Amino acid sequence: MDQMTLEPHYADDCIFCKILTGDIPSYTVYEDNIVKAFLDISQGTPGHTLVIPKTHVQDIFAYDADLAAAVFSRIPKIARAVKASDPAITGMNILNNNGKVAYQSVFHSHIHLVPRYTDQDDFKMIFKDNSGNYTPADYAAIQEKIKAQLEG
Numbered sequence: 340m341d342q343m344t345l346e347p348h349y350a351d352d353c354i355f356c357k358i359l360t361g362d363i364p365s366y367t368v369y370e371d372n373i374v375k376a377f378l379d380i381s382q383g384t385p386g387h388t389l390v391i392p393k394t395h396v397q398d399i400f401a402y403d404a405d406l407a408a409a410v411f412s413r414i415p416k417i418a419r420a421v422k423a424s425d426p427a428i429t430g431m432n433i434l435n436n437n438g439k440v441a442y443q444s445v446f447h448s449h450i451h452l453v454p455r456y457t458d459q460d461d462f463k464m465i466f467k468d469n470s471g472n473y474t475p476a477d478y479a480a481i482q483e484k485i486k487a488q489l490e491g
């Protein structure tokens with residue numbers, strides 16, 4: 340594993356880096372050498388937790404494979420702990436916003452663990468079904484554009 344990518348470094352004016360350095364307090368539930376997990380101040384639903392890399396990385400596009408493996412491998416364990424903390428939690432949405440348009444407001448990458456209680460709780464997510472507007476040729480054109488970026 341490339342230790343360079345995992346070595347903590349902090350960015351100026353980053354609220355989550357300030358949480359990492361202890362300059363801003365947090366309700367930490369877990370930390371190790373790679374990640375810190377703490378309660379999201381908004382508590383979208385009770386137990387809403389953020390998991391952040393201990394090194395400043397802006398968004399998913401900036402991860403290398405080693406950092407991604409290290410960070411994302413911690414998610415199931417933390418998710419299980421959040422779920423086990425309250426028997427009323429029956430599911431969980433795990434999301435990661437990248438870019439302002441995708442609702443990212445803190446530009447230090449983080450993964451939201453949002454416990455779900457009922458379909459009437461305070462979390463909503465809408466996937467519009469646009470499949471009626473797509474021909475097989477439309478799908479194939481999109482498929483080829485993405486595949487081309489992954490080749491070579």
Ligand code: AMP
Pocket residue numbers: 354363365378379380381382436442443444445446
């Ligand atoms: P996002 O909109 O995906 O960038 O999520 C950023 C999240 O950070 C929001 O859900 C905020 O409630 C949360 N947040 C901002 N400041 C703090 C803080 N000091 N401690 C805990 N959570 C925070």
Ligand code: ZN
Pocket residue numbers: 349350353354355356357394395396446447
């Ligand atoms: Zn940061």
